[in-house]
Amino acid sequence: MMIVGSTEQAEAALRAGEIACPDCSARLRPYGHARTRTVRGLGDGRLTARPRRARCQGCDRTHVLLPAALSARRADAVEVIGTALAAKAAGSGYRTIAARLGRPFSTVRRWLRRVPQPHARWLYEQGVQHAFRLDPDILARPKPWPSMLGWGLNLLAGAALAYQARLDSDLPPWTLIGLFTGGHLLSGPLRT
Template sequence: MTHVLLPAGLVLRRADTAEVIGTALAAKARGDGHRTIAARLDRPVSTVRRWLRRARGAHADWLREQGVQHAYRSDPDILNHDLSWPTPLGDALNLLAGAALICQQRWDSRLPVWTLIGMFTRGRLLPPPLRI
């Protein structure tokens, strides 16, 4: 088995960056459909639809848990604010973004928010593709 270290801005086993995939997930959390998101990002509709399906259910819950953990480590007070969105995915992304913004300020970091979120999720913004 070969192990490869990926930059934090990449997502495991995906051709797109955390920023592109994260932007698609955030748009879905706001209520946009997969066709609209695909057109905006200039990606195939089938690819975006697959991303959005992979980020539902248990994985959205896992993302939220990562958001809670990193928000708590960054600034426990952030969990006292009403940051919840109407969907589990939106709630997770909001917590992850809040933690990333706090880390940017604390570390005086120029790393992009999506790169920090990629670090927080260990490259697993989406779960690995299903093996067929």
């Protein structure tokens, strides 16, 4: 499993031979499609994608190129999980967040537990790296957030806006944050 900005973006990059195998760095080539996935977005929204499958010309391994808006092995889109994490960073508890998002308490509690302090620090570090790469001025701004998670999401959001402006991209901020974190907004492995 590899995380890409969007199906269209991955398709173009794949055809141009611009995506390298994560295992051996050789070029990936188009190799059919993975099963269609549908996840729940914010409100009543649904996101559906049929991810590309690619095969490495070097080691023959195949990889699914998952659009960053979806989340691996979860029924909810990155924008939903991200909104829950941002609400937690702002001080809300899981019951309040679950009610606001229209999700079961247990689901939201499970997400929030997947961001222990070491993972919040990792998200923060990704935020620093991407902000530095895209617009270092973001790092000079005051940090109004009391928590590591809040700082991290704040930097990732700043980096996402800088990416949109610099690359004239219409990918939504949470999709870009999903891309910047390689699908690891929550801790845990991408592969089953």
